[in-house]
Amino acid sequence: MKILGIETACDDTSAAVVEDGYRVLSNVVWNQVRVHAEFGGVVPELAARRHVDVITKVIDEALRQSGTSYEDLDAVAVNCRHGLLRSVVIGVAAAKAISYARKLPLLGVHHIEGHIYSAFIENPDVGFPHVCLAVAGGHNLLIEVVSPGQYRLLGKTVDDAAGEAFDKVARYLGLGFPGGPLIDKMARTGNPKAYVFPRPMLDRDDFDFSFSGLKTAVLNLVTGLKNEGAAVNVKDIVASFQEAVVDVLVTKTIRASLAKNIGTVTVVGGVSANSHLRQTLAAKASEHGIRVIFPSLQYCTDNGAMIATAGFYRHRNGESAGLDLDAAASSPLGSENMIYA
């Protein structure tokens, strides 16, 4: 069965055709980084405008690359929950239009649910239950994925998401936008032990996170160095900052896996592209015999394929949405122990 997945949560316009929940026939992403780069962050009104400008082209391209036409589709899936509201509505409007015009089932998917299922694209055998670390610019959660559609919140950030801390530190150091990939690259030649930054909430037994204080510690250090007229070694600072973030994410994730006695961990969302996080978590997990799954880079950031895959599992559960489907900026995820993301 072929599902068209549409994703417009933030600043990427994406459409994909996925067969049977894992065979990606196309995955087109129209990236807006150049629209927002000069502002150092995503401008919601500009993002919404660009989504409308390109949405039809992106859908058309996804169909063309997959060699399918509207007649060949079995359903349309869309992120209708979570993101910038003005952006989310564009994807939902397009998905509903296709569903109505072509009489196809409409599947409303939560953005974070899409990320959870991004791990299934290349590993359909992930299995249940598993622990999912979902970490990006807008969310930072540890989730127990009980079964398709059932999620239990283990922990979440009490302030900033890790991706947000990456972006803000990068912006403060004048590195550019988005900060994650830039810091990742720069940190490779820096000394991660040069500075000792706080590991927030690591001493607590729960699975919550906090990155706001860590971000401030970096900013204070840089401000102090500048005031003293001392040299600011950006490479060492970002390497030490990244070390602290990764340390917290890895430790809490391993701890959750052991506490829940669940041997499979997935890491999804934009920050899962971070090379240091990948290496460190893989090494730590193998010490404990835990299986770790990272989606490949194209499925870490926002993409239509993960939405189509999540939609596939919803469809298999017999779910579908009506013509009155609305969009939301945030809403509960899952049916058991609702997660507010």
Add this chain to the structure above:
Amino acid sequence: MLVMGIDASLDTLGIGLCAGDDVICESLAPRDVTLARLLPAVDDLLARAKITISDVDLFAVTVGPGWWTSLRVAVTTVKTVAHALNRPVVGVSTLEALAYHFRKTDQRVQTVVDAKRGRVHMAEYSCSGSTPELIVQPRIVPLDELSSSKDASVVRIGSFPTDYELPSNVPLLFHRIRPAFVAEAGWRTFARFGADDAMTLAPDYKGETGLRVRSRAAAVPLQTEVDV
């Protein structure tokens, strides 16, 4: 030719169905949560007319000026339906759709849409023929200039700021967009100029969000960004 016109640009949500310039049926409701209400309204109207969406030959939609998010929902919905059914789509100016109320009356009409922050969008049409003829291009006018430039020979209609005193000589319904006129305007535009490209059709915001921001965004070439 069966034409569907959709308008969610101002304070009403309207769907009109015409065969050329003959009205088949139309619906008009207060506009509220355009995304949730638009397609159910379309479906209701088609059911009433006992036809299906794939019977429609041409789609028309008001592209602005108007409420940004609502314009985006309407334009995205209509162009995607048109693309999915391989039908032509035409964008209609909100200001022109308003002027249709006075066709064949020899009346000069100024049509107005609130631009917020004490300004309005305004255009002027001469209405002697079957289509309004644009005689003053759409522009943004400060509200005090609008209030001080009243001309008895010109009718003013549209969506005004709340502190503007509405002209008393026109029926209130003339300040709303009639959905059948959107369909008809689309049909006439299509006959004269052909269809718009569904791939690129977008709302006409009339530079309403800081011009600086908008012009820079427009300067980013579309083609080079595709990452596949």
